[in-house]
Amino acid sequence: MIEINDLTKTFQDITAVNHVSLEIPEGQVFGLLGTNGAGKSTLLRMLSGILKPDGGTILIDAIHIWDNPRVKENCFYLSDKQYFFPNASPEAMGRFYRGLYPSFCFGRYLDLLDDFDFDRFRKIRTFSKGMKKQIAVFASICAETPYIFCDEVFDGLDPVIRQSVTALIKSEMKRRPLTPVIASHNLKELEDFCDQIGILHKGGVLLSRDIHSMQYKTQKLQCILKEDQLSRLLEQADLVSVKQEGFLTTLLLRGSRGEITSFIEQFQPERYAFLPLTLEEIFINETEAIGYDIKLLFS
Amino acid sequence: MISNCSFPKLFKETMKRRVWLALLSIYLYLTYIIDFTLAQSGKALFIGDDKLGPGSRTVFLVTIILAVLSAFQGFGYLFSEEKTDFYFSLPVKRSRLFFAGYFSSIMIAVVPMVFARLVCYILEGSRSGDALYVTWMGILLNTLGFLMIFHLVLAVILLTGHLLVAAGGTILLFFYGTIAFGLVIGKYSSAFFDTYYRADLMNFLTVCASPYQLYSTLAGTGREEDIEGWLLASRLPEMAAVLIIIAVTFVLIFLLFQKRPAEAAGHALAFKKTKIVLKFILAVPAALIIGYYIMLCSVGSRSFVLLVTGILFGAFTINGILEILFQFDIRGILSGKLHFAVISIFCLIIAGSFVSDLWGYDDYTPSASEVQSAAVFIRGLDDPSFTGKNGADFEGSRADAQLSAMQLKGSDKEVFLSWLEDVRTAAAHVPEPLTYAAVAYHMSDSRTIYRKYPVSGEEELEAFHSIYESSAYKKGAFSAISHKSPGIRQYVWSNGIESYHLDLNGEENEHLLKLLTSDLTGLRISDIKKDLPLGTLSLVYGTSDYGEEAPLYPCFTATLDYLESAGIPARKTVRDYPLTRVQLFKKSEKTSALGKKTASRSLILDTGDAGEIQKLSGQLLPAEYAANQLLNPVNTSYPAVISWKDSSGRTVNYSNMILKGDFEQ
Numbered sequence: 001m002i003e004i005n006d007l008t009k010t011f012q013d014i015t016a017v018n019h020v021s022l023e024i025p026e027g028q029v030f031g032l033l034g035t036n037g038a039g040k041s042t043l044l045r046m047l048s049g050i051l052k053p054d055g056g057t058i059l060i061d062a063i064h065i066w067d068n069p070r071v072k073e074n075c076f077y078l079s080d081k082q083y084f085f086p087n088a089s090p091e092a093m094g095r096f097y098r099g100l101y102p103s104f105c106f107g108r109y110l111d112l113l114d115d116f117d118f119d120r121f122r123k124i125r126t127f128s129k130g131m132k133k134q135i136a137v138f139a140s141i142c143a144e145t146p147y148i149f150c151d152e153v154f155d156g157l158d159p160v161i162r163q164s165v166t167a168l169i170k171s172e173m174k175r176r177p178l179t180p181v182i183a184s185h186n187l188k189e190l191e192d193f194c195d196q197i198g199i200l201h202k203g204g205v206l207l208s209r210d211i212h213s214m215q216y217k218t219q220k221l222q223c224i225l226k227e228d229q230l231s232r233l234l235e236q237a238d239l240v241s242v243k244q245e246g247f248l249t250t251l252l253l254r255g256s257r258g259e260i261t262s263f264i265e266q267f268q269p270e271r272y273a274f275l276p277l278t279l280e281e282i283f284i285n286e287t288e289a290i291g292y293d294i295k296l297l298f299s
Numbered sequence: 300m301i302s303n304c305s306f307p308k309l310f311k312e313t314m315k316r317r318v319w320l321a322l323l324s325i326y327l328y329l330t331y332i333i334d335f336t337l338a339q340s341g342k343a344l345f346i347g348d349d350k351l352g353p354g355s356r357t358v359f360l361v362t363i364i365l366a367v368l369s370a371f372q373g374f375g376y377l378f379s380e381e382k383t384d385f386y387f388s389l390p391v392k393r394s395r396l397f398f399a400g401y402f403s404s405i406m407i408a409v410v411p412m413v414f415a416r417l418v419c420y421i422l423e424g425s426r427s428g429d430a431l432y433v434t435w436m437g438i439l440l441n442t443l444g445f446l447m448i449f450h451l452v453l454a455v456i457l458l459t460g461h462l463l464v465a466a467g468g469t470i471l472l473f474f475y476g477t478i479a480f481g482l483v484i485g486k487y488s489s490a491f492f493d494t495y496y497r498a499d500l501m502n503f504l505t506v507c508a509s510p511y512q513l514y515s516t517l518a519g520t521g522r523e524e525d526i527e528g529w530l531l532a533s534r535l536p537e538m539a540a541v542l543i544i545i546a547v548t549f550v551l552i553f554l555l556f557q558k559r560p561a562e563a564a565g566h567a568l569a570f571k572k573t574k575i576v577l578k579f580i581l582a583v584p585a586a587l588i589i590g591y592y593i594m595l596c597s598v599g600s601r602s603f604v605l606l607v608t609g610i611l612f613g614a615f616t617i618n619g620i621l622e623i624l625f626q627f628d629i630r631g632i633l634s635g636k637l638h639f640a641v642i643s644i645f646c647l648i649i650a651g652s653f654v655s656d657l658w659g660y661d662d663y664t665p666s667a668s669e670v671q672s673a674a675v676f677i678r679g680l681d682d683p684s685f686t687g688k689n690g691a692d693f694e695g696s697r698a699d700a701q702l703s704a705m706q707l708k709g710s711d712k713e714v715f716l717s718w719l720e721d722v723r724t725a726a727a728h729v730p731e732p733l734t735y736a737a738v739a740y741h742m743s744d745s746r747t748i749y750r751k752y753p754v755s756g757e758e759e760l761e762a763f764h765s766i767y768e769s770s771a772y773k774k775g776a777f778s779a780i781s782h783k784s785p786g787i788r789q790y791v792w793s794n795g796i797e798s799y800h801l802d803l804n805g806e807e808n809e810h811l812l813k814l815l816t817s818d819l820t821g822l823r824i825s826d827i828k829k830d831l832p833l834g835t836l837s838l839v840y841g842t843s844d845y846g847e848e849a850p851l852y853p854c855f856t857a858t859l860d861y862l863e864s865a866g867i868p869a870r871k872t873v874r875d876y877p878l879t880r881v882q883l884f885k886k887s888e889k890t891s892a893l894g895k896k897t898a899s900r901s902l903i904l905d906t907g908d909a910g911e912i913q914k915l916s917g918q919l920l921p922a923e924y925a926a927n928q929l930l931n932p933v934n935t936s937y938p939a940v941i942s943w944k945d946s947s948g949r950t951v952n953y954s955n956m957i958l959k960g961d962f963e964q
Contacts, residue, residue, distance in 0.1 A: 045384065048388045050383070050388050051561050069391055069392050072389070079385070079388075085316060
């Protein structure tokens with residue numbers, strides 16, 4: 001588990017991370033969401049032991065990470081612009097990592113390169129941005145570290161490759177204990193992937209929630225109601241949002257599916273149906289409660 | 300907690316990344332071996348230095364190049380955010396990361412150097428103990444030099460976060476002492492202290508604060524000694540300074556690396572707190588130098604107003620430039636006002652201390668009991684480089700050599716100090732002195748203090764006779780007679796036209812040296828007022844290619860007779876040669892609109908007429924024989940070229956003649 005307590009980091013006069021406290025449980029994909037300048041990369045770099053916090057603590061499995069190789073052996077940092085040695089090939093980088101990460105599985109690394117049709121001995125600097133990202137992901141997976149910190153890992157990947165990388169991480173999570181922490185500015189990238197989301201804004205944590213429980217607590221309903229029944233419903237419902245298109249009303253309601261079903265049937269709708277919720281719609285629910293318009297954050 | 304990544308593993312990985320630097324190092328040292336080999340037979344591939352010892356300029360330069368490259372290549376990743384993130388995210392302790400880069404740099408630079416030097420020792424062919432000694436001294440001092448430069452450059456890298464800033468800082472570092480101490484203190488001292496001649500402490504500080512100069516002085520790259528001449532004992536202060544620098548900088552770079560924040564990558568400075576210190580170190584000497592040069596624009600070159608204005612301008616400009624560099628923003632020129640104020644005040648205090656001679660520099664007079672021995676050089680006395688003007692300028696003279704060699708002790712010292720007191724008193728009332736005397740006080744505590752005093756007139760020079768006629772003075776002034784005769788390899792006589800080598804045995808060497816010493820010691824002020832030298836006698840000592848010259852005056856009867864008995868025409872002058880042609884020139888000086896003076900000469904006579912030549916030849920003499928312009932002035936406005944036929948009928952030309960007296964066409 002990763003415990004972040006009252007973490008602060010300032011660069012000259014700018015507070016990049018402002019008294020952030022988070023708990024990242026093991027075995028879940030944690031999405032770190034935020035606009036540019038929210039503090040995501042700074043937080044990840046502190047988690048990886050690159051930056052020293054100005055205040056607060058970071059404990060990974062109850063141990064401080066700063067200048068601690070034993071803890072760092074359990075973490076792999078994937079930067080937004082991952083660095084490779086100037087004339088290194090994927091095979092050479094694998095050898096390098098093998099020398100530093102005790103659990104690095106070199107054979108599996110080579111297999112992954114072959115499976116994804118990479119020339120092992122071609123110079124990495126001749127690869128595209130997306131391909132370089134993939135190589136970095138392979139290295140991180142094969143390092144067999146319990147924690148992977150990914151900064152904008154999906155940026156630059158086409159949808160097919162993104163899908164395969166996501167599948168790779170998910171299968172890895174099934175195989176062994178793995179806790180990926182993924183930073184992104186794109187809600188949609190993390191939608192089908194993360195178990196828990198933390199939103200950063202201006203260096204602070206806006207909220208941190210388990211997605212499944214959030215999805216459980218909010219429902220999207222489309223229904224056809226008589227006008228007087230609709231007015232009554234709107235007065236009584238625990239409503240997030242309502243949209244009317246002709247005689248069709250789309251409601252975002254707080255509550256479990258069962259509760260909402262019982263509630264709506266009181267108003268004898270002519271028709272009603274539950275629709276799938278996007279992550280954005282869930283967060284509108286959450287952030288509205290604390291006074292933020294999340295659309296502004298991600299527009 | 301100990302990382303699973305062992306140091307040997309990390310070191311091996313680091314070395315793999317630095318193969319190109321290792322290859323470059325091997326290539327440079329192979330070039331050195333070839334260059335050294337060719338130099339043995341007088342040829343050159345690169346520098347053509349045939350020194351086996353620490354004085355080898357090739358190895359000196361290569362170690363500096365490798366020190367700089369090693370530091371930048373091994374730790375240059377700190378300038379890049381992505382590279383820094385990569386390295387700092389690895390499961391390696393920072394200290395191990397540091398040592399992997401550090402020791403790999405040493406291996407790459409030092410191992411090939413040791414190998415190359417030993418190969419050169421073998422190639423040299425000399426298996427003498429001295430050759431092996433200088434080889435090992437070379438290895439030791441070049442390693443120390445490498446370490447010092449490497450540490451200092453690495454410190455600059457760790458204090459900065461940008462490649463260009465680090466590169467600029469490195470260049471500045473190399474010559475900081477020369478600028479901050481040598482230029483600033485030297486210029487201010489000579490501008491405001493009337494008695495300033497030189498200051499050994501300042502010279503030493505200048506050398507120590509300039510890594511390039513310190514390393515060069517330690518290794519002796521400008522000197523001639525190599526095998527059978529190289530002494531570590533003469534370099535102990537520099538050795539101590541280098542060792543201290545290495546030790547202190549090692550601790551500094553280790554701590555800096557541990558503390559260095561990853562976010563420093565890409566910024567001008569890595570540690571914000573160093574800003575004011577660096578500004579101070581850079582801006583203060585720069586502002587003082589700018590102030591000095593602006594002051595020179597004034598009439599008389601001593602305007603205090605211009606000095607202050609220049610300092611303020613310099614402080615503002617340098618402060619602004621540094622702020623621009625630190626912030627990477629041109630608007631930074633207007634920030635740091637408090638720093639500008641502090642720097643200006645400090646500079647003005649320093650300048651003011653020179654202007655007012657706060658430390659009593661000019662009034663300094665040591666007591667006789669503090670002075671172990673003294674030395675003096677009077678500009679224009681036995682001084683071929685003196686033209687008769689500007690006696691305060693000792694450049695080109697042999698003043699330093701004489702002050703170093705002379706030791707007036709006991710009664711000689713008392714007489715000299717008394718004479719000096721009279722000179723200083725007399726000079727206080729005379730605005731335009733005749734000349735200047737450079738004085739060295741060799742103190743009881745091993746320091747040497749130098750001063751320069753004006754000599755008001757001929758009366759003071761006349762009063763100098765009792766000092767001039769002492770054997771201690773003569774030994775210091777004419778170093779030819781301060782050596783012991785077994786060291787003499789050869790005598791060379793010359794009258795400016797002909798020269799003869801004398802090959803004498805040990806007894807004859809000693810006898811001639813005795814005669815010369817006696818004649819020189821007996822040389823009086825009245826003699827040099829009356830006569831000019833007839834020739835010179837050079838004594839070549841040991842393995843040196845150069846002789847130490849002593850003049851031969853007409854009153855050196857014993858020496859001249861002995862030389863003539865050995866078949867040398869010791870009393871032959873220009874008039875005794877069958878000259879075939881004389882070309883006479885007139886020297887002139889032009890001053891441009893900007894005040895720049897250019898010397899030129901024009902031909903005024905070119906004659907082969909025997910009568911004319913006969914008339915002129917009695918007045919011609921070699922220019923360097925006009926060595927006593929104060930007491931026996933010679934007109935140097937008419938340089939001449941003479942031609943004569945030697946015994947084989949060959950025409951020989953001599954261009955360094957002058958016509959004493961005036962020329963009437």
